[in-house]
Amino acid sequence: MREEDKPEIRKLLLFRDMSTENFDRLMQAAYAQTFPAQLELIRQGEPADFLHIMMEGTVELFSGWRDRETTMAVVRPVSTFILAACIKDAPYLMSARTVEKSRIIMIPAKDLRATFRLDPEFAVSTITELASCYRSVVRHAKSLKLRNSRERVAAYIYRQSSLAGNAASFVLPVEKRLLASLLGMTPENFSRAIKSLQSDGVAMDGMRIIITNMKSLEAVAGPDTLIDGSDPLSGFPAATAPSI
């Protein structure tokens, strides 16, 4: 891995508080790799051998059952993914594939487990990180169970705008079909949902969303910090959080 990656990783909440000695040893065991787009990095069910750190690019976490597939999360730099499986030394519950060319650093799970037994600060950071991940999935599940698809789309748009500093306009960070899957609907339905939101202050031009009436959108979205909020996941302030 590159030497200039280390300070970036060190900034992550997960690695910020551990001793320099332990951090360096962990980094020594790690290695970086660059993957092309559409490559399956992880297959659900396989043993979890590595903690992954996104340095550049985009990765989709998804799950399959029978012939169906759904997006569980989209990961952007700089953040880690599939921490829990590594900790439990259990099979991955989700698969991962690159959405675009991505550079990823991989840390052997056993080094990780050894380190939080050695370094109490790292243990505390791991606890905090896991609690955040847990709460993030709970929010996802709440959104799915409590809102219909139109409301989920509205809430998504409202949230993205908030994250961009209440911007009246922003560009969707990933393909619409991927967003649709993340939000638990078909691409067709996503398309129709946005169209139906025209009457509630949302316009679209290609990948760009334009909010023409924030109050109206807010009324549909019904934003709720207990669903749409985010605990700081990776040590970034909320305004720059890498969430999709």
Add this chain to the structure above:
Amino acid sequence: MREEDKPEIRKLLLFRDMSTENFDRLMQAAYAQTFPAQLELIRQGEPADFLHIMMEGTVELFSGWRDRETTMAVVRPVSTFILAACIKDAPYLMSARTVEKSRIIMIPAKDLRATFRLDPEFAVSTITELASCYRSVVRHAKSLKLRNSRERVAAYIYRQSSLAGNAASFVLPVEKRLLASLLGMTPENFSRAIKSLQSDGVAMDGMRIIITNMKSLEAVAGPDTLIDGSDPLSGFPAATAPSI
């Protein structure tokens, strides 16, 4: 709290490995309380002040948005709940109410946080517990997104049977409307789903489920350890896990 509770709690994975000294101190700060049925113990959005430990009874974790409500989990003895909110010192994402009269032990969140900073073994246990909780919610979300309601009901029945040692018959542990909400459907739809499973080896008599054709049920349920499995959540072997 009762003296005889302590060994029960000590058996939990979360508390098993910590030092006796720290365990005793934590227990000293704790207190037990008995609540009647249908009492709201926790309201979502409020600050998380206590880790709760179920000793007797049943508690429903649920969430609301606007005028809607959904069950997120059902907790049975002996296990802890809302660990993550306590750790993050953040607002509860879920509410909790007793389903029946319940005895619950409450540990101040700040003592908890202080303890895993002091006791590395407790920190490691907390990490493992949180990772399990995380994976449990991921499974819940996967089931919701990947299966239709008939399949979720079938998978639920198949799983309960497995947990009871592949029993051909078992009694539903909670009200049907609660189960329906947990499985993400209306009570009416739950009722119809079971009825439609008659042709696939499921019969019902009041609260008792009778599996008349395990192979057939299995074919519908499509059980998958990456959705229906459970990492040991509370240190009980899978066969006696307190899951609902």
Add this chain to the structure above:
DNA sequence: CTGTCTCGTTGATGCAGATCAAACCTTCCG
């Protein structure tokens, strides 16, 4: 420039599941 490919949109149709309403059944309590 022109075919090909993938993504996105639109329309038509079908179905799963919600909603509404009523009957039934149990539990509980005066």
Add this chain to the structure above:
DNA sequence: CGGAAGGTTTGATCTGCATCAACGAGACAG
């Protein structure tokens, strides 16, 4: 006992969303 209250089931109806099919628009290679 009797009657109220809540849970469950059933039927009728409605609708949100999926599915299927077709078409348009960029992106890209030849």
